[in-house]
Amino acid sequence: MPAAVPTKPLTPPLKWAGGKRWQVPHLRPLWESHRRRRLVEPFCGGLAVALGLLPERAALNDVNAHVINFYRWLQRGLRVKVRMENDKALFYQHRERFNALLLAGKGETAEAALLFYYLNRTGYNGLCRFNSRGLFNVPFGRYASIGYMTEFSAYRDVFANWTFTVGDIEEVPVERGDFVYADPPYDVDFTQYSTGGFSWDDQERTAVALSRHRGPVVLVNQATKRVEALYRKLGFDIRFFDAPRRISCTGDRAPAREIMGTRNL
Ligand SMILES: C[S@@+](CC[C@H](N)C(=O)[O-])C[C@H]1O[C@@H](n2cnc3c(N)ncnc32)[C@H](O)[C@@H]1O
Structure with a gap:
């Protein structure tokens, strides 16, 4: 028998820069x-x-293949089999093991998924950063305390009819009736190449791909002038929000003004 879909929102298991939990109450009336x-x-x-x-x-x-690997393992039923403590020496030991798995081509294993969870919760600001060799290089986070999850089965039930893919926005197969919610990396004013590798060209091709969808679309981004102009030109309805403080890739927690563009809603 298929598992009943829970009706109470679940807490995201990872810390993620640009997380949009605060937007859910604004999205619910659009989605309903x-x-x-x-x-x-x-x-x-x-x-x-x-x-x-x-x-x-x-x-x-x-x-990001690591985040998707983690979700795929939650879907299969992930069990906690590594020691999880907010301890500097353990953090660097687990980081080394995670990188050894990546080097050995074992980045898709359950062990890599669990270590990714541990490193995300324990590392600095929940950052997800890799060096030029593709190795995770975020330092220890120095939190006062961390509540690690020891039981992930609630996610397995919710994920039962969900699919997870790794790829670029333009490779995502979208069907006519889909409701698309797109939250690309923030546009940063006046830079051709923003940190995180998402350039203005990427913003433009994202906007064009979203404008081609025949079903409902919701786009969110930082409210820069050029993002506003781009989506207005493509026929999106525009509104603005004041976002709560956010974690940027530098760890800065400045408030941000956000734009929401909608089409076919
Ligand atoms: C602002 S975050 C999304 C946050 C998410 N809505 C949440 O609430 O946690 C943007 C995401 O886009 C992903 N990303 C960056 N470039 C991408 C691309 N070309 N195609 C697909 N995803 C990309 C990043 O890995 C990151 O997870």
Whole structure:
């Protein structure tokens, strides 16, 4: 018998820069009349929106293979088999083991998924950063205390009818009736190449891909002038929000003004 879909939002298991948990109350009224549709998130990141809206069907994609590997293992039923403590020496030991798995081509294992969870919770600011060799290089986080999850089965039930893919926004197969929620990396004014490797060209091709979708689309981004102009030109309805403080990639916690563009809603 298929597991019953929980109706109470679940806490995202990871810390994720740009997490949109705060937006869920604003999205719920837009989503409510479409909830029979499949939710598609081309930039699913920390999964705050899907876990807040709890669609029956969802297609969730991110270019970060480690985060998707972690979700796929939650879907299969992940058990905690590594020691999880907020301890500096243990953190560097686990980081070394995680990187050894990556070097050995074992980045898709359950062990890599668990270590990724531990490193995300224990490392500095929940950052996810790799060096030029593709090795995780975030330092120890020095939190006063950390509540590690020891039981992930609630996610397995929710994820039952969800699919997870690794890829670029333009590779996400979208069907006509899908409800698309897109939260790309923030545009940073006046820079051709923003930190995190998402350039203005990437912003533009994202906007064009979203504008081609025939079903409902919600786009969120930082409210820069050029993002506003881009989405207005493509026929999106625009509104603005004041976001709560955010973690940027530098760890800065400045407030941000956000834009929400909608189409076919
Ligand atoms: C702002 S975050 C999304 C946060 C998410 N909505 C949440 O609530 O946690 C943007 C995400 O886009 C992903 N990303 C960056 N470039 C991408 C690309 N070209 N295609 C797909 N995903 C990409 C990043 O890995 C990151 O997880």
